[in-house]
Amino acid sequence: MSSPLPFPAEAHPAGRCDSDGPLISKLSTIIDLADEDKAELKHMCSDARDMPARRNIIREGDRPDHVHLVVEGWAARYKLLPDGGRQITAFLLPGDFCDLHITILDEMDHSIATLTKARVAYIPRATMNALTDRARIAKAFWWATLVDEAILRAWIVNIGRRDATKAVGHLLCELYVRMKNIGLTTDHEFELPLTQEELGDALGLTAVHINRVLQRLRADKLIALKNGALQILDYPGLETLAGFNPNYLHLNRQGD
Amino acid sequence: MPRFYFHVHDDDTCCDSEGMELNDSDAARQAAIAGARALICDGVTRGTVHLDHRIEVEDESGAPVTRIVFRDAIRIVG
Numbered sequence: 628m629s630s631p632l633p634f635p636a637e638a639h640p641a642g643r644c645d646s647d648g649p650l651i652s653k654l655s656t657i658i659d660l661a662d663e664d665k666a667e668l669k670h671m672c673s674d675a676r677d678m679p680a681r682r683n684i685i686r687e688g689d690r691p692d693h694v695h696l697v698v699e700g701w702a703a704r705y706k707l708l709p710d711g712g713r714q715i716t717a718f719l720l721p722g723d724f725c726d727l728h729i730t731i732l733d734e735m736d737h738s739i740a741t742l743t744k745a746r747v748a749y750i751p752r753a754t755m756n757a758l759t760d761r762a763r764i765a766k767a768f769w770w771a772t773l774v775d776e777a778i779l780r781a782w783i784v785n786i787g788r789r790d791a792t793k794a795v796g797h798l799l800c801e802l803y804v805r806m807k808n809i810g811l812t813t814d815h816e817f818e819l820p821l822t823q824e825e826l827g828d829a830l831g832l833t834a835v836h837i838n839r840v841l842q843r844l845r846a847d848k849l850i851a852l853k854n855g856a857l858q859i860l861d862y863p864g865l866e867t868l869a870g871f872n873p874n875y876l877h878l879n880r881q882g883d
Numbered sequence: 884m885p886r887f888y889f890h891v892h893d894d895d896t897c898c899d900s901e902g903m904e905l906n907d908s909d910a911a912r913q914a915a916i917a918g919a920r921a922l923i924c925d926g927v928t929r930g931t932v933h934l935d936h937r938i939e940v941e942d943e944s945g946a947p948v949t950r951i952v953f954r955d956a957i958r959i960v961g
């Protein structure tokens with residue numbers, strides 16, 4: 628790989644949330660935030676910067692002064708291998724923290740880059756520390772971190788134990804449920820700005836294999852893909868094929 | 884970088900409308916071989932490999948770049 632950036636240079640449309648913003652929308656699904664909590668969270672995201680597609684937000688080894696939060700668009704966590712290969716270990720959607728853990732851990736052990744044009748909030752460490760003194764917000768952030776871990780567990784199972792068709796189906800179900808939770812789906816359709824290579828790098832498959840699998844899912848009338856949008860034509864069918872259970876996304880409201 | 888399209892001809896014809904940006908036709912050939920091997924692996928786990936399946940690579944103008952028949956993507960010993 629001779630390209631200095633680990634992503635091919637092509638822009639995609641970005642996801643966009645409205646009203647309170649994707650973070651509050653996401654956290655409100657599981658926890659009752661007081662108005663003053665919401666105000667703090669909005670204020671926290673006041674330094675939001677537009678970034679082009681396929682640009683590093685933060686790199687392995689960096690010691691960042693800020694925590695980053697995706698406000699619009701898609702990003703990915705990834706590791707580069709010595710041979711130039713890349714493993715994507717998470718897709719980050721609007722409302723997802725890139726690196727909440729750096730409030731505790733000093734140095735990044737992986738990199739994060741935008742996949743689409745994106746808007747990224749830069750949150751100073753001091754602000755994060757002040758916010759986590761508020762019990763409700765600290766609990767909400769903890770929840771977000773635990774869900775990130777749960778997603779990672781689900782990905783390990785997916786990569787390790789499902790064949791390519793089921794693994795792709797599982798990932799598509801997960802992305803649908805996560806996009807739905809932040810209000811970015813219409814019926815069973817959402818913008819899926821991922822290339823075959825990116826899907827392959829997330830699942831440990833070649834782009835050719837991803838293409839073959841997507842065609843199979845289309846032929847079986849489970850999904851339709853057009854103009855960068857994915858429509859799930861038969862959600863129960865895709866869920867059954869993939870053995871998808873959304874319990875690991877923990878979207879049921881918590882008691883206080 | 885030029886874009887190459889990888890059409891898989893197995894039980895069906897699976898046209899690639901997205902393609903991949905790669906340095907040159909050599910890199911496209913390597914990607915086709917890697918893709919063929921991955922599909923062979925998939926077949927092995929299901930218990931059947933069709934060695935006459937193939938991947939045909941085209942450039943942006945639709946001109947053929949290379950063609951990898953599965954049996955040429957691997958060495959079978961024994």
